[in-house]
Amino acid sequence: MAEKEKEEPLKVYNVSGSTAGAGSGDFHHYRNMRRKEQERLERMEKEWVQKTEQEKFEIERQRKIAELEAKTSKKAEKRKRKKEKLQEIKKLKKEAVQVNHIPNDGTFLQQFSAAHKTDNQKTDETNTDAKPAGPAEHAA
Numbered sequence: 001m002a003e004k005e006k007e008e009p010l011k012v013y014n015v016s017g018s019t020a021g022a023g024s025g026d027f028h029h030y031r032n033m034r035r036k037e038q039e040r041l042e043r044m045e046k047e048w049v050q051k052t053e054q055e056k057f058e059i060e061r062q063r064k065i066a067e068l069e070a071k072t073s074k075k076a077e078k079r080k081r082k083k084e085k086l087q088e089i090k091k092l093k094k095e096a097v098q099v100n101h102i103p104n105d106g107t108f109l110q111q112f113s114a115a116h117k118t119d120n121q122k123t124d125e126t127n128t129d130a131k132p133a134g135p136a137e138h139a140a
């Protein structure tokens with residue numbers, strides 16, 4: 001994949017070499033053009049390396065960001081559940097205090113015995129409405 005995206009260097013065709021028949025200034029011209037081409041190739045290689053490193057960095061960065069976001073949302077959900085549970089416990093405690101409210105004025109025994117009497121009366125009423133079970137019904 002990396003090799004396909006790499007730019008191909010351009011070939012310089014108007015170069016005169018340092019061979020016989022060349023003028024005295026052609027060698028300096030050739031050397032100057034060769035140096036520029038080599039610098040261009042080095043610059044292209046450096047840019048390519050920087051580009052690939054930057055892409056790798058961005059991929060790793062995105063992976064870490066996603067991982068941290070998942071971790072953060074998981075912890076936030078846990079805090080939310082804990083908060084809801086504490087609110088529910090508070091609500092249940094408040095309801096329990098209202099239901100099990102026992103005044104501290106010394107009348108607890110009187111209230112309990114009055115409630116017990118009404119419970120006994122209700123139980124007696126339900127027993128008198130039902131038919132008494134005879135010995136024949138138990139044997140069957």
